[in-house]
Amino acid sequence: MSFTLEPIGVVQSCFSGKFGIPRQSGLASAARAVLEFYPPFDQAEAFSGLEECSHLWVEFIFHQFKVGEFRPRVRPPRLGGNRSIGVFATRAPNRPNRLGLSVVRLDQVEVRQGKARLHISGHDLLDGTPIIDIKPYVPYADALPQSHNSIAPAPPTLIPVRFSQPALEQCQNESARLGQALQPLIEQLLAQDPRPQYQQPDPERRYAMTLFDLDVAWHYWLEGESHGVEVCSVRRQTSDVRRLTSDV
Template sequence: MAKSRLDIEEWVPPPAFDDLDKYSHIWVLFVFHKNTNTSTLLKSSTDRGVTFPAKVHPPRLHGKSTGLFATRTPHRPSPIGLSVVKLEEVHAWGKKRYLVVSNTDIVDGSPILDIKPYLPSFDRIENVIVPQWVMNEASLREVRFSDESLQELERLQDHFIYYKTSEEMKAVLTQVLSADVSKRSNRRVSEFEFDCLSVLFSMQENTIMVEHIVLTMSLTQTKEKGREHKDVVVNKIREAVDNYKYIYVLQFDNMRTNAFKELRSQLADSRFFLGKNRVMQVALGRTPEEEYRDNLSKLGEALGGNCTLFFTNKPKEEVLQFFKEYKSLDFARAGFKATENFVIPKGEMPFPHSMMEEFKKLRLPVELKNGIIHMRE
């Protein structure tokens, strides 16, 4: 059963969660921040007012369409979502505060507005009527795992956050991937994050093949930061030393998560280690006497600032050529200086109305017309 974590903001008082653990299920009110209809509502205006796509194609209708309000599609005029989930754990006190839930249908990163206990005496309804297509069984895809992904799953089970064994994790990943309804090109590698893992998979006709599984978060943050876990990290790095021909130290600044995921996807047959430099130096050996293999202490001296260990079997020329040609374009972060001058034209701007205050802080001559930001002269 797939589990999720709902993080609690610091300003929420811990006593507000007293006795919540006495309930087995809760309602979660959230914002579906990836709602594609939001931008449509802001930009699309007719004589009848603001409009949005009225028809959708539910998977169980097999290509046929029906009215948006007759479905549970998350792409709605309003991004507000409501879901009932099973409450597994309550951690309302301490430095890190969160709830562990299961059976969720909420996208990672969705803002949570409120939670309420599920009360069967009020929330359960008898004699419910629904269309026949809703009762149809969902067509699940077959999921297979490559030999490499099974070996990686076995090696990484010490890092799992919510699951204990590789078999349990495999079963949950199968459950998640089999219900994937998105359209994907054959053989193209896709990626999603789950627990502490990044799962790389491809579509082969109507079968999903899990190609590789890698650790997606910092090795020093997956579990307790005690001596035992550091020993695990050291052993994993040394294991990579034995399994790959070449090791590189890659330095980076302002690395975006999506950019790193794209990079790792293109180098799926290689391996990255992100962690504390000191722990990685211990794994390599800080002195000639301590080094795990000859000259690794010299490599450890290069570990400084924001960097990662990159293990690969690709020859030096191919690696250098790859990073020379590799580019990942993204929006600049606030505070960055523009590398060239540009002019914002007068008229409608392709930004959500929530950006209005930010533009005003920058003293830009903007105004709001029918929910759309416009640049004045």
């Protein structure tokens, strides 16, 4: 048996590159996106009642993951990238059908001329991600306080984030241009320490991620046994910033 899945819409996201995206949804509340739907799935009546829900399940396709030979074991970033476990024990994108599932906050059901689109936040979705389906989050059934996962028992430990004065000014200017609050978004993303965990923090190394049409560049600082991030610049994309990309 085989099945064909038809995307019902697409994600318009602040995340224009894979590196730096939260490894789970809900970890960056300032991350906002819009779910746009294709006809005939954009009819407002199909979303009637959804405004009574605070959160949604979004089913999607990992569209930028290259399909290859099935790999039964993967190396999750959560485990430092140096321990392999079964793919079905992870949320890695290299799955047999590249299907993803995320819980997001529903901020608004926007209806114009009989067509609907959804404003969401707290997401982990790359710009252009195909949407397969959405479903309401049902707290009494979906929130299971007795559940456990010893592989990922707690949220990531957060590290301090600071801005250089030029970066702070650039961030404020670009926030005004884009109509988006960039500083809290950048702080929430970098506090999760997006570098590959097998790499040691190196003050001499520069990292960058893309948000909207921006390159956000930073380096690490070390103080004794602790470390943190300093944002160096927030600029419109150029080719002279060497990006670090992630395989997962």
